[in-house]
Amino acid sequence: MAWNxxxxxxxxxxxxxxxxxxxxxxxxxAKQVEERNQVCPECNFHFRISAGERIRITVDxxxxxxxxxxxxxxxxxxxTDRKSYRQRIDEEQAKTGLKDAxxxxxxxxxxxKTVFGVTDxxxxxxxxGAVVGExxxxxxxxxxxxxxxxxxxxxxxxxxxxxxxVISLSQMAKTAAAIAxxxxxxxxxxxxxxxxxxGGVAASWAALGDILIAEPKALIGFAGPRTIKLTLGIxxxxxxxxxxxxxxxxxxxxxxxxxxxxxxxxxxLALLAPATHE
Amino acid sequence: MNNGNLDFEKPIMELERxxxxxxxxxQERHTDLLALNQMRETLQNLTAEIFSKLSAWERxxxxxxxxxxxxxxYLGMVFDDFLELHGDRCFxxxxxxxxxxxRLGERTVVVIGQHKGKDTRARLAANYGMPNPxxxxxxxxxxxxxxxxxxxxxxxxxxxxAFPGIGAEERGQFSAIASNLMEMxxxxxxxxxxILAEGGSGGALGVAVVDRLLMLENAWFSVISPEGCAAxxxxxxxxxxxxxxxxxxxxxAVDLIGLNIVDEVISEPLGGAHRDPQQMAEMLKxxxxxxxxxxxxxxxxxxxxxxxxxxxxxGTLSQDTLVAxxxxxxxxxxxxxxxxxxGG
Ligand SMILES: [Zn+2]
Numbered sequence: 349m350a351w352n353x354x355x356x357x358x359x360x361x362x363x364x365x366x367x368x369x370x371x372x373x374x375x376x377x378a379k380q381v382e383e384r385n386q387v388c389p390e391c392n393f394h395f396r397i398s399a400g401e402r403i404r405i406t407v408d409x410x411x412x413x414x415x416x417x418x419x420x421x422x423x424x425x426x427x428t429d430r431k432s433y434r435q436r437i438d439e440e441q442a443k444t445g446l447k448d449a450x451x452x453x454x455x456x457x458x459x460x461k462t463v464f465g466v467t468d469x470x471x472x473x474x475x476x477g478a479v480v481g482e483x484x485x486x487x488x489x490x491x492x493x494x495x496x497x498x499x500x501x502x503x504x505x506x507x508x509x510x511x512x513x514v515i516s517l518s519q520m521a522k523t524a525a526a527i528a529x530x531x532x533x534x535x536x537x538x539x540x541x542x543x544x545x546x547g548g549v550a551a552s553w554a555a556l557g558d559i560l561i562a563e564p565k566a567l568i569g570f571a572g573p574r575t576i577k578l579t580l581g582i583x584x585x586x587x588x589x590x591x592x593x594x595x596x597x598x599x600x601x602x603x604x605x606x607x608x609x610x611x612x613x614x615x616x617l618a619l620l621a622p623a624t625h626e
Numbered sequence: 627m628n629n630g631n632l633d634f635e636k637p638i639m640e641l642e643r644x645x646x647x648x649x650x651x652x653q654e655r656h657t658d659l660l661a662l663n664q665m666r667e668t669l670q671n672l673t674a675e676i677f678s679k680l681s682a683w684e685r686x687x688x689x690x691x692x693x694x695x696x697x698x699x700y701l702g703m704v705f706d707d708f709l710e711l712h713g714d715r716c717f718x719x720x721x722x723x724x725x726x727x728x729r730l731g732e733r734t735v736v737v738i739g740q741h742k743g744k745d746t747r748a749r750l751a752a753n754y755g756m757p758n759p760x761x762x763x764x765x766x767x768x769x770x771x772x773x774x775x776x777x778x779x780x781x782x783x784x785x786x787x788a789f790p791g792i793g794a795e796e797r798g799q800f801s802a803i804a805s806n807l808m809e810m811x812x813x814x815x816x817x818x819x820x821i822l823a824e825g826g827s828g829g830a831l832g833v834a835v836v837d838r839l840l841m842l843e844n845a846w847f848s849v850i851s852p853e854g855c856a857a858x859x860x861x862x863x864x865x866x867x868x869x870x871x872x873x874x875x876x877x878x879a880v881d882l883i884g885l886n887i888v889d890e891v892i893s894e895p896l897g898g899a900h901r902d903p904q905q906m907a908e909m910l911k912x913x914x915x916x917x918x919x920x921x922x923x924x925x926x927x928x929x930x931x932x933x934x935x936x937x938x939x940x941g942t943l944s945q946d947t948l949v950a951x952x953x954x955x956x957x958x959x960x961x962x963x964x965x966x967x968x969g970g
Contacts, residue, residue: 419943424885425876429859478941485938508827508849510859513875514887517827517849518940521835524807525937532812548849551828555804570799570828571790579790589795599798 369393371565385606394543394563394606398444399451399468402501406610407455407464414453416486419479421448424515433511436472444471448479449504452487457499458614460621463491466501469544475506476549481519484553488526491535497620498530498537499613502554505567507547520552527556536620538613541568541591541600559616562591562600563609569594632687634676638897641669673897680844682878683869686852688844688898689823695903697724697739697782697822703907704914705730705737711768713760717797720761721752722785723833725768730780731915736772738765738833739782755824756789759802762832766806773815778918781819781833786851788829803832810835811937816921816929818914820892821845825877837933838917839887841879842906843894847887848877887940890917 367378371393381388385405386395397405403412427433441447449471455464465487467474474480484500491498508516530537539557541550543566551570562568569589577584587593594600604612631639645665652658680688688694701708705728712719724739742755749755765781772779788799810817810833819836825847841847848855852872853863860867882888892913895902921929 422941422943424941425874427874429871429874478943481941482943510850510855510875512941513849514847514877514882514885515941517831518887518937520804520828520831521807521811521937522940524804525811525835525934528808528812529934531808548828550800551803551832552807553804555801556808568800569795570788570803571795576790576792576795580792584792588792593796594798597796597798599801 370395387606392564392605394565396469396503396543398470399446399466402466402468403451403453403455403464405606406501406613407457408459411456412453412464413455414451415490416452416483417447419447419482421477421479421512423511424478425511425513427511427513429511436511440471444468446471448477448483449474450480450483452483452490454490454494454496457610457617460497460614460617462497462499462617463487463494464499467503467549469503469505469542472509473506474502474504474549475509475516476504476519476552477509477512477516478519480509480549481516481522484519484523485526488523488530488537488553491537492530492533495533495535497617498535499540499617500537500553500557501540501542502545502549503542504549504554505544505546505572507549507551517548520548523553524556527553531556531558538616540604540609540613542566544568546570546572559602560600561609561612562594562603564591564603564605566591568600632684632691634680634684635897638669638673638676641665641672645669670896677897681869681873682846682875682881683852683872685844685878686846686872688900689846691898691900693900694823695899695906696744697741697784698744699903700782700822700907700910701728701737701739703904704911705735708737712764714763715767716763717760720758720764722755722757722789723761723765725764727777730778730911730918733918734775734777735918736768736777736779737782738768738779740785740830740833742784753789755785756787757785757829757832758789758791758794759797759799762788762802762806765833766809769810769813769815769817773813776815778816778818778921779813779836780914780918781817781836782822783819783825783830783834784822785826785829786824787826788832803828806832807835811933812930814926814930816918816924817933818917818921820910820914821847821879821888826851835933835937837921837929837936838889840890840892840913840917841882841888842892842899842910843879844898845879846872846877847882848875850875852877885940 365378366375369376369388371388372391374390386397421437423433450467452465537557538559539554540561541554542563545554545568567589591603595603708726708728710726724741728737740755741752743749743752769779817836818838819834821841823845827849852868855871856862856867879891895905899906
């Protein structure tokens, strides 16, 4: 399968290399971080991972079948800033091996079949343009027509993608409308928010799961911390917009570490299973 | 009208001043009246000329004109007997979003209106029109009342964006906006939105998932403000770069009709809405009544199917995926036309 070739390749980390942890600032053994699914052995910091890596560590081996893989970005606005959007897309595609920031498919987790999706924050910060919006919408529609639970991992520092202007913005409404139909059809939706999930992605489909799970210390919110700091001219609390902050303010159901994610999803899907077999 | 004139308005203001001067001096002499008439005609032509070729950035400035009519003006001029309702029933009353019952023509409607405030004090009180989560929650609970009573909802949109604040994040700005998007998509009553001036990103969209989205001629609607876009993409706050960003974002009413986001552009009086608020209000009212009457003839399931298609069809990328999902066979002529122009 094509996705195997594309995603199996792990981050290139030469043996014996040390890595500076972005969480605790300590030098940690790269190999050890990788063995723990890119989690710091010292402080439990969760490094960002690619969509391919996410699929590999989350779903049952060999069960992922990609859907809508041909969707490619369209330059609706003929947008150019310092470089053209076209050129940006080409560069991001070459860098990541992805067509855009989202991969959707069907997959089993602990034996439970799902419609499964991931956004990849390596591709233009995981921002949502028409491809991400369309794929998430199609995933929701697919989950309804197959009556399978929807499981989506979001990771987007960019929110709605500026280069597609109001087309991106409208994807918030489009995906939210599709999720509304999914709820009306009584199909469960588990949304896992990873570091970072901000702006238009947080404020649309990522927020609308029946169950909301965050990865530890993930940055989650609407306005970026820099924007808030600039607007208010004050320092922000240390844990501001962290997963833990959101849990304590009542906006997350749980925080689940990457090591336990598959196990917890399996438990959840088992509990949800009867509702999908009506 | 001497406050906050825009640069490109200056020739208009200058000519107006001269007309006023002559008017005060004139002794009803034939030659004076003739000269006056000529100057008035020149003024018309000059204004038409200037406003016919405004750049995107200039339109943004018209939208932000300090004397541009706002939600509170239209509440009085377009609607009868607006009765304000307060509070989100959870935390507090957000002054940046007004909500209430009113009459539009013969009908009782629910009005949601983003509110900026006129002078410094009012602006401060209204948080410069930047809603907090409780504003979106108030809007939603009043819209639910509209659904119960089958009242049409009229949403007046005018915000630079949702408020980026500590409290706003603590109370789940992302969650409040997302909920509105989802609930508006399935609210079982007609929804009409009008972008009056500024349609700032998710903060505007949070009250804009409607059946018909209208827009005043000089309003803007965008994923980000021109300033924000210039700051991120050009690392610049220079006027020239902001103007380039405004152009690139395709945020004007004409652009958005072309992109099938907006359903109708409402023309503004010559020189912008602030030159004749009363006339603007009349035109707005006519458009709202027309759309309300059209929507009221549509059966609710059909209304919701069309609303879904309206938003579903934006950014579908290719013909192959246009009819995906369960929308097959539900498309109206309008939707089909929309599709023809998309994906390229
Ligand atoms: Zn660490």
